[in-house]
Amino acid sequence: xxxxxxxxxxxxxxxxxxxxxxxxxxxxxxxxxxxxxxxxxxxxxxxxxxxxxxxxxxxxxxxxxxxxxxxxxxxxxxxxxxxxxxxxxxxxxxxxxxxxxxxxxxxxxxxxxxxxxxxxxxxxxxxxxxxxxxxxxxxxxxxxxxxxxxxxxxxxxxxxxxxxxxxxxxxxxxxxxxxxxxxxxxxxxxxxxxxxxxxxxxxxxxxxxxxxxxxxxxxxxxxxxxxxxxxxxxxxxx
Numbered sequence: 001x002x003x004x005x006x007x008x009x010x011x012x013x014x015x016x017x018x019x020x021x022x023x024x025x026x027x028x029x030x031x032x033x034x035x036x037x038x039x040x041x042x043x044x045x046x047x048x049x050x051x052x053x054x055x056x057x058x059x060x061x062x063x064x065x066x067x068x069x070x071x072x073x074x075x076x077x078x079x080x081x082x083x084x085x086x087x088x089x090x091x092x093x094x095x096x097x098x099x100x101x102x103x104x105x106x107x108x109x110x111x112x113x114x115x116x117x118x119x120x121x122x123x124x125x126x127x128x129x130x131x132x133x134x135x136x137x138x139x140x141x142x143x144x145x146x147x148x149x150x151x152x153x154x155x156x157x158x159x160x161x162x163x164x165x166x167x168x169x170x171x172x173x174x175x176x177x178x179x180x181x182x183x184x185x186x187x188x189x190x191x192x193x194x195x196x197x198x199x200x201x202x203x204x205x206x207x208x209x210x211x212x213x214x215x216x217x218x219x220x221x222x223x224x225x226x227x228x229x230x231x232x233x234x235x236x237x238x
Contacts, residue, residue: 006056008148012141013051016122021137025123025130032069032124046076052118052145053078059114059228060097061151062088063142063161065201066121066130073124077106078117087202087217088117088157095221114228118145120164135164142168152231153224154194158201159183165196185212186220195227 020026033047050067064084067073071082079085080103089110092098097115100108121130121138130138146154146168156162162183170176174192181189187198199212199220206212 009052009056009145012144012148016049016051016141019049019122019141022123022134025121025125025134028126029067029069029073029123032073037070040070040074043074045074047073048076049122050076050078050119051122052116053080054112054116055114056116056149058112058116058149059152059231060116060155060224061146061149061153062092062115062117062155062157063165064088064117064119064157065160066119066128067124068128069124072119075105077103077110078119079103080110081105083204083207084202087207087212087214091202091214091217091221092117094218095225097221116145116149116151118142120161130160135160139164139168139171143172147172151194152228153197155197155199155220155224156183157199158203159198161201162187162196162198166191169194169196185216186223188223195224197224 030047033045036045050072064079067078068082071085072078072080075081079088085103089098089103090101092115093101097112099111103110120142121135122141154165156165166176166180169191176191177189181187183198185198185200189196197220199217200206202212202217
């Protein structure tokens with residue numbers, strides 16, 4: 001019997017959750033899960049790699065850097081339980097993709113329609129800085145997620161995600177432009193039939209300083225929506 005996209009994504013998620021390819025990341029994520037932050041002392045941390053979350057057939061794929069140590073590494077859902085996630089899910093809700101304006105835990109009833117959220121690296125890295133080898137170890141997961149979901153728009157949150165996506169698409173034999181497009185907020189690049197959009201990451205460093213505002217985030221999602229609305233590509237049979 002032929003497997004459907006949702007089933008194949010489930011298999012991918014299971015593989016991601018069991019991955020131990022990067023010793024430094026394994027040690028860090030598990031250490032954080034044991035030591036915990038005092039505010040979450042009573043919580044049971046996830047402490048594993050974090051899979052993507054959302055629609056199995058999204059038009060929009062949002063890609064971040066990596067799980068936050070006390071966010072997704074605690075809750076088990078990408079961009080859930082931290083300030084960055086608060087900003088992102090609120091924006092997705094305003095744009096009509098999220099069922100609720102916040103994502104606090106895996107059992108909060110949150111859902112995404114037409115969108116999926118994921119990360120270039122699936123484990124929380126020390127100082128939020130993965131190595132190039134750790135990025136490359138995770139690249140096949142991102143490639144499979146893109147191949148299974150076939151988004152119309154991929155939205156990169158930050159330069160790390162932008163470059164990781166371009167590297168991944170190149171390895172997947174997408175016609176990546178030369179020279180490779182540079183990241184910037186609002187940057188836009190056509191890579192085959194996929195449009196890559198750049199957006200500053202909703203990190204506290206960016207949101208507290210005003211480098212990224214709600215309207216700036218909303219504008220990128222509005223651009224994504226306009227591109228999706230004008231797309232005439234026939235959906236794949238799955």
